[in-house]
Amino acid sequence: MAKPNKTTLKWAGSKIRIMKQLRPHLPKAKRLVEPFAGSCAVMMNTNYEQYLIADVNSDLINLLDALAFVPDGVIFEATGFFNQNNNPSDYYRLRNEFNSPKSGMSQVRQASLFLYLNRHCYNGLCRYNKQGKFNVPFGKYKNPYFPQKEIDSFCDKAYLSKASILNLEWQDTLSLVDFNDGVYCDPPYMGSGFTQYHTSGFSDADHEALASALKDINDIQGNPITVSNSPEAKELYADLGFTIHEIDAPRTISAKGNRKPAKEIIAVLEGVK
Structure with a gap:
């Protein structure tokens, strides 16, 4: 199997x-x-x-939609986040950006931030406070995995x-x-x-x-x-x-x-x- x-x-x-x-x-x-x-x-x-x-x-669906239709944009932008030093300071800075008003943020930027948070936060959890803010703490992983293969497979399957x-x-x-x-x-x-x-x-x-x-x-x-x-x-x-x-x-x-x-x-x- x-x-x-x-x-x-x-x-x-x-x-x-x-x-x-x-x-x-x-x-x-x-x-x-x-x-x-x-x-x-x-x-x-x-x-x-x-x-x-x-x-x-909506954050999840925005990412899935972006991966299906503009995967190269997400890969390019998210790779930059993953290539940073993995530390709490950068994590909370990017989490704050993700929690800022989405009206001035492109779909690719929003999707890339969500992917980064998912792979760098504690246990890959997706949780929000009552104000709708993503509030999962930093995950302390040494080398978070960038899911290039999985993105390619999803894009192909969706198409x-x-x-x-x-x-x-x-x-x-x-x-x-x-x-x-x-x-x-x-x-x-x-x-x-x-x-x-x-x-x-x-x-x-x-x-x-x-x-x-x-x-x-x-x-x-x-x-x-x-x-x-x-x-x-x-x-x-x-x-x-x-x-x-x-x-x-x-x-x-x-x-x-x-x-x-x-x-x-x-x-x-x-x-x-």
């Missing part, structure tokens, strides 16, 4: 390490719709003809699959699901505590609304649905008729330093023709 393709960004909850377990449960469809795109680990490790990747995080890259709330993304699409959702996990990847969190009520919306899409249009979540969401999805698969997933980030495998669920609704 070939090693999974890595992604441009480091990302909490990335599906890279469980792709072998996840892939058999993903929807069979021409186009995959992902309302919680994250680092695009699923896109980079599957072979759908088309993709609609969306996320509420060949005619990927749509959209900054949308999950509700708006689901409104774009067509009859022949498959849907994969990887929301912030229920009970995880890691919900502030955007200024708005993701509550239990949000989880319930998402699960119900996915059930409605399957009932009305027949689209196949797959959802990743924590065991805390098992009852929610089982009660709606999803088939539940339990897996052990490597834990890459833990507030208490515990990196033992964690239980996860994969909830599935088969497509109806």
